[in-house]
Amino acid sequence: MFDRLHVETPVLGAANAIVIIGGAGGVGSIAIQLARKLTNLTVIATASRPETQAWARDLGAHHVIDHSKPIAAQVEALGIGAPGFVFSTTNSDAHLAEVATLIAPQGRFALIDDPKTLDVMLLKRKSISLHWELMFTRALFKTPDMDAQHRILNKVSELVDEGTIKTTLADDFGPINAANLKRAHALIESGRAKGKIVLSGF
Incomplete structure (x- = not known):
């Protein structure tokens, strides 16, 4: 989030918010806490079951939405505007169209998983930047x-x-x-x- 997405540098015109897809997983659970404790971002996490939704809230998510349902409509319903950042930890290919819809123009999208394919053309219209993170790249x-x-x-x-x-x-x-x-x-x-x-x- 800090190294690739540069969440401390706002996206002009966007809601100062981040959507963390897979918020109840191992990486998402840490990402929620880092975003909440170290930034002033509004943290929107996804989780699909009552127990994982409660887990994400306990870790500090301001809002928890269900990734088994259309994500963009749920983000819009929050009334905070289009988030500047999205961090996807899982099923990025399945959620990409929703990400392209919900994110603000010139927003930043990061992912860590290994989708078989990823139609990045969905990101072109809004000039969304794509950031992939693999912790072994430097080594x-x-x-x-x-x-x-x-x-x-x-x-x-x-x-x-x-x-x-x-x-x-x-x-x-x-x-x-x-x-x-x-x-x-x-x-x-x-x-x-x-x-x-x-x-x-x-």
Whole structure:
């Protein structure tokens, strides 16, 4: 959000707001907290079940909408205007048309998942900038700012240690083994997970 989307630099004419798609997942759960604690953005998170909607609200989302229904209409119904930022953590291809509709002209859209295809032409009319984040890019290409990921992770750990943000650990499935890996994957694939699922040790 800070490194790629530059959320601290407003989009002129846009609502000072961010939509976080997949707000109850592991990444979304941290993103909600960072946006709420470190910016003055209005945080709109998506979650589709009562328990994940409650989770997103508890983490600090100002508004929670249901990504299993048309997102753009729900954002419009909030009455705050077209958000300048959208951060998608999952199913970006399925939500792209909604993103293109809801986001303000010249807004910024970031994603972290791996859609098979992405029709970026949907973003052209509004001159939406597209920002992809892969945390290994700097290391893979040995970029001059390769230590940035180290600094980012240290900053997040400081925020956790000082209590500014809280852990998003939701389930601990015990040691790493085939059975627990299958359980974890089954939960993730079911679409019913929230926060982070942890396995540790052998």
